[in-house]
Amino acid sequence: xxxxxxxxxxxxxxxxxxxxxxxxxxxxxxxxxxxxxxxxxxxxxxxxxxxxxxxxxxxxxxxxxxxxxxxxxxxxxxxxxxxxxxxxxxxxxxxxxxxxxxxxxxxxxxxxxxxxxxxxxxxxxxxxxxxxxxxxxxxxxxxxxxxxxxxxxxxxxxxxxxxxxxxxxxxxxxxxxxxxxxxxxxxxxxxxxxxxxxxxxxxxxxxxxxxxxxxxxxxxxxxxxxxxxxxxxxxxxxxxxxxxxxxxxxxxxxxxxxxxxxxxxxxxxxxxxxxxxxxxxxxxxxxxxxxxxxxxxxxxxxxxxxxxxxxxxxxxxxxxxxxxxxxxxxxxxxxxxxxxxxxxxxxxxxxxxxxxxxxxxxxxxxxxxxxxxxxxxxxxxxxxxxxxxxxxxxxxxxxxxxxxxxxxxxxxxxxxxxxxxxxxxxxxxxxxxxxxxxxxxxxxxxxxxxxxxxxxxxxxxxxxxxxxxxxxxxxxxxxxxxxxxxxxxxxxxxxxxxxx
Numbered sequence: 001x002x003x004x005x006x007x008x009x010x011x012x013x014x015x016x017x018x019x020x021x022x023x024x025x026x027x028x029x030x031x032x033x034x035x036x037x038x039x040x041x042x043x044x045x046x047x048x049x050x051x052x053x054x055x056x057x058x059x060x061x062x063x064x065x066x067x068x069x070x071x072x073x074x075x076x077x078x079x080x081x082x083x084x085x086x087x088x089x090x091x092x093x094x095x096x097x098x099x100x101x102x103x104x105x106x107x108x109x110x111x112x113x114x115x116x117x118x119x120x121x122x123x124x125x126x127x128x129x130x131x132x133x134x135x136x137x138x139x140x141x142x143x144x145x146x147x148x149x150x151x152x153x154x155x156x157x158x159x160x161x162x163x164x165x166x167x168x169x170x171x172x173x174x175x176x177x178x179x180x181x182x183x184x185x186x187x188x189x190x191x192x193x194x195x196x197x198x199x200x201x202x203x204x205x206x207x208x209x210x211x212x213x214x215x216x217x218x219x220x221x222x223x224x225x226x227x228x229x230x231x232x233x234x235x236x237x238x239x240x241x242x243x244x245x246x247x248x249x250x251x252x253x254x255x256x257x258x259x260x261x262x263x264x265x266x267x268x269x270x271x272x273x274x275x276x277x278x279x280x281x282x283x284x285x286x287x288x289x290x291x292x293x294x295x296x297x298x299x300x301x302x303x304x305x306x307x308x309x310x311x312x313x314x315x316x317x318x319x320x321x322x323x324x325x326x327x328x329x330x331x332x333x334x335x336x337x338x339x340x341x342x343x344x345x346x347x348x349x350x351x352x353x354x355x356x357x358x359x360x361x362x363x364x365x366x367x368x369x370x371x372x373x374x375x376x377x378x379x380x381x382x383x384x385x386x387x388x389x390x391x392x393x394x395x396x397x398x399x400x401x402x403x404x405x406x407x408x409x410x411x412x413x414x415x416x417x418x419x420x421x422x423x424x425x426x427x428x429x430x431x432x433x434x435x436x437x438x439x440x441x442x443x444x445x446x447x448x449x450x451x452x453x454x455x456x457x458x459x460x461x462x463x464x465x466x467x468x469x470x471x472x473x474x475x476x477x478x479x480x481x482x483x484x485x486x487x488x489x490x491x492x493x494x495x496x497x498x499x500x
Contacts, residue, residue, distance in 0.1 A: 044492040045323035045469040046275035048139070049311040050483075051083070052111070053304050054104060054158055055286025055297075055332030057462045062337060063294065063348070063450065064301040070348035081305040082312055083326040086465040091477045093461050094330045097126045100459040104286070105169040107329035107480060108161025112136065114484030114495075120169050122160050128167040135484055136162040138493045139277035140183060147186035147266040147276065149307075151259050151300070152283030153193045153244040154179060154236075158329060162279050173197040176205040180212045185276075186269055188235040188262040190283070191218075191244035209234045220257060228269055235262065241359060248284055248296045248357040249303035263307040267314050275321070277491070280307055288357065289333035291433050292452040294445045295354040297335070315468055323469045323490050327483065328462035334453025339446045346449035353392025354444060358437045361390050366434060370414065378414040380407055383436075391444050402443050409439035431455025 053060065061084060068079035096106035096116055103119035110116055113123055113132035123132045140146045150159040155176040157169045163182040164175040172194040179187060195205045206216055217223050218236040226233060239256045241247040252258065263280050270276040282304030288296035308326060315322040337346065356364070365386045373382070384395045395403065412426070413436035430438045432455065445452070464483065466474035470490030474483075488495050 043320065043469050045490040046144075046321040047271075047314065047318060047323070048275075048277045048487065048491055049308075049322075049324045050111075050135075050277070050279045050487065051304070051308050051311070051324070051326040052108075052158055052279065052281045053285050053301065053326070053328045054152075054281055054283045055289045055330065055457070056282065056301065056304075056328035057331035057335075057458075057460055059331065059335040059337055060285060060289065060297055060301055060328070061463065063335065064298045064305070066337070066346065067298045067348045067351060068302070070346075071352050081302075082309045083305060083324075083465045083467075086324070086326070086467040086471070088466040088471040088475045090464045090466075090475050091461045092327060092464045092483065093477075093479045095459060101457050102330050102459075103169075103457065104157035104329050105161065108158045110480040111327070111329070111483045112161045114481045114488075116481060121167055122157065122169055122175070123165040124167055131165040133496070134162050135487050135491075135493070136184065136277055136279065137182075138488065138495075139275075139491065142491075142493055143274045144491075145186075145270040145272055145274070145276040146182075146184040147188070147270050147278040148184060149187075149259070149262045149266055149279065150189045150281040150283050151246040151303075152281070152287070153190040154187050155192050155194065156190070156245075156283060158281045158283060159187075159189075159279070173202055173205070177208060180205065180209040180214065184232070186233050186235070186266045186278075187214075188233070188266060189237060189259065189281075190246050191236045191240050193244045206234075220255070223257060223261075223265065226265060226269060228271070230269060233269060235265070237262075242287075245284060245287070248288065248359065249299040250296050250354070250357050251360045252303075258306065259303050260306040260310050263310040267310060271314075278311075280311075282307070286332045289331075289335060290455055291358045291431065291441070292333055292438060292445065292455065293358045293441045294335070294448065294450045295351045295441075296357040297333075298351065312467070319468065321469060323471065323487075324467045325464065325474060325483070325487065326466075327464040327480075329480075331458045331460050331462060333455065334458045336451040336453065337449065339449050339451040341446055342449040348448050348450075350392070350448045351444065351450075355390050358433065358441060361386075361437055361440075362434050365390065366413065366436060373414075375415045378410070380410045383410070387440060391440050393440065393444060398443070406436070406439050406443065409435040412436070427455070 065078040069077055094102045094107055096102040098118050105122045106117050106119045109123050112134040115132050118126050136146050148159050148162055155172040160175045164178040166174055176192050192205055196202050214232045214234040215230055216234045218238050220238055223235050237246050237257050266278050285297055285300045311324050387393050413434050464474055473486040
């Protein structure tokens with residue numbers, strides 16, 4: 001073989017094996033390639049938003065998109081939400097230290113601290129002895145302002161996961177006291193479930209907050225009058241519904257504050273040269289899905305999206321400094337887009353006539369009827385006009401099996417059951433909620449083509465969306481603990497040795 005031919009072959013072999021050599025340095029099962037061309041230097045995100053849709057996975061997102069289009073058009077298409085149009089999306093696993101199905105406390109801990117723990121535990125290890133530092137506390141210590149917003153009570157598991165450390169999420173008074181000690185700049189949304197402790201004999205947390213330097217507002221006019229320079233703020237919505245939470249969006253009265261209002265006010269008050277970290281939870285998406293109320297879930301998902309739109313407005317003015325992350329902590333209800341009775345069809349426009357949530361119907365219709373009507377005198381016919389008004393369901397058009405199920409649920413709600421129901425059977429059918437109301441939402445949802453498998457959480461992954469500085473970090477398939485790492489990297493925060 002000529003020398004020139006040998007040289008050409010050597011060159012070709014070298015070119016062939018260079019990429020093989022580059023990929024030979026992988027670690028574990030995967031392949032890790034660290035070349036100069038792949039090392040990306042991210043600009044620091046000065047302004048960071050973390051939006052958590054409690055109980056929100058792709059079925060909740062997709063149902064809101066399908067509904068939005070169905071009420072406006074007969075076309076088979078989606079009306080995408082603001083956040084589902086973000087340029088980067090990933091899938092996130094949600095299991096905790098003891099179960100593939102997490103609760104909000106352990107899921108919140110994972111995202112806030114990067115650590116797995118047990119369901120019910122907030123920012124402590126499974127042994128309940130080691131306390132974890134949260135991303136919000138790190139942001140505060142780095143000089144950023146911090147805001148925490150939720151549509152449920154501020155001492156609930158998800159907001160608490162960013163400022164409290166307790167062995168049980170049930171310690172809501174202790175959690176609320178830790179809220180006042182956090183030094184965070186803005187708390188807004190729902191109220192406090194135990195402002196004076198479980199027995200009502202503890203010092204009022206509102207007074208403790210005031211003593212800690214917080215300006216407390218629970219009046220719409222006072223809220224709207226807040227301006228930058230107001231100092232630390234605790235703003236509780238003047239209109240609260242169940243368990244010190246904001247009203248479901250479907251029940252919110254015109255003029256009442258919304259999740260978007262609280263998000264916009266936090267941005268206005270916290271905007272500063274050092275930056276901020278704002279966590280916003282759409283907490284009642286989860287509560288609606290626990291009760292299998294698709295209309296309430298969809299409307300709260302849309303309200304959550306409206307709050308995210310406020311952050312997008314801010315991003316448009318600060319695109320080189322802002323990062324917005326949207327995710328869920330877990331899925332709730334086993335919501336499915338499809339039901340055996342509708343086969344391959346959906347009719348989401350049939351949800352539109354529902355005028356209120358299951359809570360509002362119980363409060364305004366079923367509850368008063370039960371109070372004034374003895375069980376022996378109760379008749380389903382008495383409530384049929386309200387059923388049509390609230391859910392758009394005409395009893396005469398129901399199938400025979402639907403009528404039978406509704407009659408049975410009505411009797412169970414009234415307490416004069418025609419059959420003995422063991423506790424397990426009662427839970428499997430109605431999840432511990434009012435049987436009559438749950439059956440109404442089930443019938444309406446099934447006619448729309450929506451099914452449910454649970455009254456609890458499920459273990460499916462959730463979607464995570466990102467827009468802005470460092471958005472590339474949030475693509476792929478990763479664990480909820482990685483969200484902490486990715487946020488810390490995007491914010492250029494140093495994670496102390498031993499924290500991970």
